[in-house]
Amino acid sequence: MRLIPYPPGIIVGGEVNFDGKDLLKVSEEEIRHIRGNRIAMIFQEPTTSLNPVLTVSRQLSEALELHRGIDSKAATDEAAKLLKLVGIPDSERRINDYPHQFSGGMQQRIMIAMALSCNPALLIADEPTTSVDVTVQAQLLEVINNLRTQFGTAVIIITHNLGVVARYADSVNVMYAGRLMESGPTDVIYNDPKQPYTVGLIASVPRLDLPRQKNLSVIDGLPPNLARLPKTMCPFSPRCKLAVAKCKEQRPELEVVGKDHLAACFRSSEVGQLVEAR
Amino acid sequence: MATNDGVLVDVKELRMYFPVVAGVMRTKVADVKAVDNVSFSIKRGETLGLVGESGCGKTTTGRAILQLYKITTGEVLFEGADLTKMKGEQLRRMRRNMQLIFQDPYASLDPRMTAGDIVGEPLLVHNLAGGQNYREQVGELLRMVELEQRMAVRYPHEFSGGQRQRLGIARALAVRPKFIVCDEPVSALDVSIQAQIIKLLMRLKDEMNLTYLFIAHDLSVVRHISDRVAVMYLGKIMEITRSDEIYSNPLHPYTQALLSAVPIPSPQVDRQRKRILLTGDVPSPVNPPRGCHFHPRCHLATAACREQEPELKDVGGEHWVSCHR
Numbered sequence: 001m002r003l004i005p006y007p008p009g010i011i012v013g014g015e016v017n018f019d020g021k022d023l024l025k026v027s028e029e030e031i032r033h034i035r036g037n038r039i040a041m042i043f044q045e046p047t048t049s050l051n052p053v054l055t056v057s058r059q060l061s062e063a064l065e066l067h068r069g070i071d072s073k074a075a076t077d078e079a080a081k082l083l084k085l086v087g088i089p090d091s092e093r094r095i096n097d098y099p100h101q102f103s104g105g106m107q108q109r110i111m112i113a114m115a116l117s118c119n120p121a122l123l124i125a126d127e128p129t130t131s132v133d134v135t136v137q138a139q140l141l142e143v144i145n146n147l148r149t150q151f152g153t154a155v156i157i158i159t160h161n162l163g164v165v166a167r168y169a170d171s172v173n174v175m176y177a178g179r180l181m182e183s184g185p186t187d188v189i190y191n192d193p194k195q196p197y198t199v200g201l202i203a204s205v206p207r208l209d210l211p212r213q214k215n216l217s218v219i220d221g222l223p224p225n226l227a228r229l230p231k232t233m234c235p236f237s238p239r240c241k242l243a244v245a246k247c248k249e250q251r252p253e254l255e256v257v258g259k260d261h262l263a264a265c266f267r268s269s270e271v272g273q274l275v276e277a278r
Numbered sequence: 279m280a281t282n283d284g285v286l287v288d289v290k291e292l293r294m295y296f297p298v299v300a301g302v303m304r305t306k307v308a309d310v311k312a313v314d315n316v317s318f319s320i321k322r323g324e325t326l327g328l329v330g331e332s333g334c335g336k337t338t339t340g341r342a343i344l345q346l347y348k349i350t351t352g353e354v355l356f357e358g359a360d361l362t363k364m365k366g367e368q369l370r371r372m373r374r375n376m377q378l379i380f381q382d383p384y385a386s387l388d389p390r391m392t393a394g395d396i397v398g399e400p401l402l403v404h405n406l407a408g409g410q411n412y413r414e415q416v417g418e419l420l421r422m423v424e425l426e427q428r429m430a431v432r433y434p435h436e437f438s439g440g441q442r443q444r445l446g447i448a449r450a451l452a453v454r455p456k457f458i459v460c461d462e463p464v465s466a467l468d469v470s471i472q473a474q475i476i477k478l479l480m481r482l483k484d485e486m487n488l489t490y491l492f493i494a495h496d497l498s499v500v501r502h503i504s505d506r507v508a509v510m511y512l513g514k515i516m517e518i519t520r521s522d523e524i525y526s527n528p529l530h531p532y533t534q535a536l537l538s539a540v541p542i543p544s545p546q547v548d549r550q551r552k553r554i555l556l557t558g559d560v561p562s563p564v565n566p567p568r569g570c571h572f573h574p575r576c577h578l579a580t581a582a583c584r585e586q587e588p589e590l591k592d593v594g595g596e597h598w599v600s601c602h603r
Binding site for chain 1: 331332438440468469470471472473474476477480495496497498499501502521522525535536537538539540541542543544545546547548553555556557559
């Protein structure tokens with residue numbers, strides 16, 4: 001979305017193709033028409049992402065007036081409809097309230113309504129449920145999922161919650177230290193992972209449905225400092241149980257390991273042993 | 279409930295109300311019933327998990343047990359002695375036996391103290407060590423939580439979140455307590471770090487013969503670490519049972535809904551589960567619903583649930599439920 005301020009952030013290379021256009025090449029003017037309109041984002045913390053001194057109505061209609069060019073009266077009506085859509089009761093009256101008058105879960109619903117206001121083609125949800133209770137999390141994800149099926153919006157959900165991924169995602173990308181480690185359909189990633197980091201991640205979450213184990217398997221060590229990480233090694237190798245000399249000398253690239261399944265690991269064919277050893 | 283020997287902490291009909299004051303006269307207009315008639319006991323060497331949504335009173339319960347609040351009514355027996363009747367020096371001496379690990383490893387460490395001073399402060403407060411012995415003990419505490427002794431001179435900002443939580447644990451262990459209240463100790467941490475801290479807490483418990491009250495909102499974590507689990511809702515305990523039973527045989531509709539809200543990190547397993555979606559938010563504890571506190575959100579509620587408050591009943595096998603149905 002080109003939201004990282006420059007300086008200090010620089011996009012040094014690559015392409016971001018959205019609907020046939022490279023978003024990194026389009027003008028600032030053009031990206032402003034895409035951002036919030038065709039691509040929308042839900043941020044992690046609704047409490048700090050909403051403006052505390054503006055009413056919900058004002059914040060919701062801003063994008064509508066800007067991108068859809070409708071007048072403020074129509075935008076307010078539309079905003080009330082949006083609130084209703086995301087399950088806020090008594091929406092016509094509550095639209096004039098300020099963010100602090102809503103609970104955390106309700107604030108996140110407002111964020112969702114705002115993101116959906118221009119009917120985006122792509123919705124990026126950045127840890128949308130990290131700061132809420134599990135029951136509210138379930139409600140919010142249902143809201144996003146229903147809207148996805150209803151309007152055909154593509155959703156990128158950024159999260160560290162492996163349960164949420166298992167329940168809602170069609171395909172998964174696993175990242176570590178700024179690099180894509182593994183990518184594939186959800187069922188494949190969970191049942192037949194080909195990257196030791198993915199295995200470790202899945203194993204380190206206690207499972208409600210399995211008998212309690214005395215010992216949780218643990219990935220030792222800490223994520224690396226990105227500024228000090230040598231470019232010539234696998235970033236996960238210091239914490240990896242399968243690491244060999246080659247992993248410290250050369251960085252593995254993503255390779256095809258199955259249908260729609262990519263993994264960056266020299267020993268991907270042996271990762272199965274790790275899963276069985278558990 | 280269990281009156282047999284080996285009970286370390288026995289909480290009886292604990293009530294913790296906070297007054298709501300209003301107007302220029304600051305008159306009391308209502309009570310926030312944060313904890314409302316809660317009873318349970320924790321055996322020596324046991325871990326009791328306490329789960330519930332935010333605002334259900336689980337943290338308040340933990341803090342009330344440690345006498346960090348002046349409780350409204352009820353008793354808290356620690357090795358048979360009622361803490362609520364103790365004052366001053368007597369209570370201060372008892373505090374050596376009970377420690378607290380906090381939720382937020384960023385806010386609970388003084389940024390202007392070194393790691394060594396943070397960990398060692400309880401030793402000085404309780405006159406447990408001095409001089410060379412003090413430095414040795416601090417080093418030993420750091421080693422116990424898998425930090426290096428040379429890190430004692432660093433300040434909290436030089437540590438990662440997981441390492442800070444290790445410092446918080448070392449500080450709690452300094453006075454060799456018998457009982458530790460762990461208040462959401464892993465909620466603020468990443469998945470891989472979370473697993474490390476859980477493993478550390480379980481190892482320390484075995485090595486030092488500790489008893490935990492483990493408070494968290496993450497059911498899978500609580501079930502993993504605890505021997506028994508208590509589910510709280512709006513200041514009341516809805517269900518207490520052994521950890522193995524909580525997933526296989528949850529009896530309270532709230533427990534069932536809470537469990538179904540937790541997605542299982544396995545696509546196949548999760549698809550086959552029955553889903554109960556709770557609607558609405560938790561009601562205000564200032565004015566809780568009449569009858570069963572959960573009835574407005576319960577899919578099984580009947581007239582009896584609206585009128586009469588259910589009591590926590592023994593259904594056998596250390597399983598207690600508070601539900602008419």
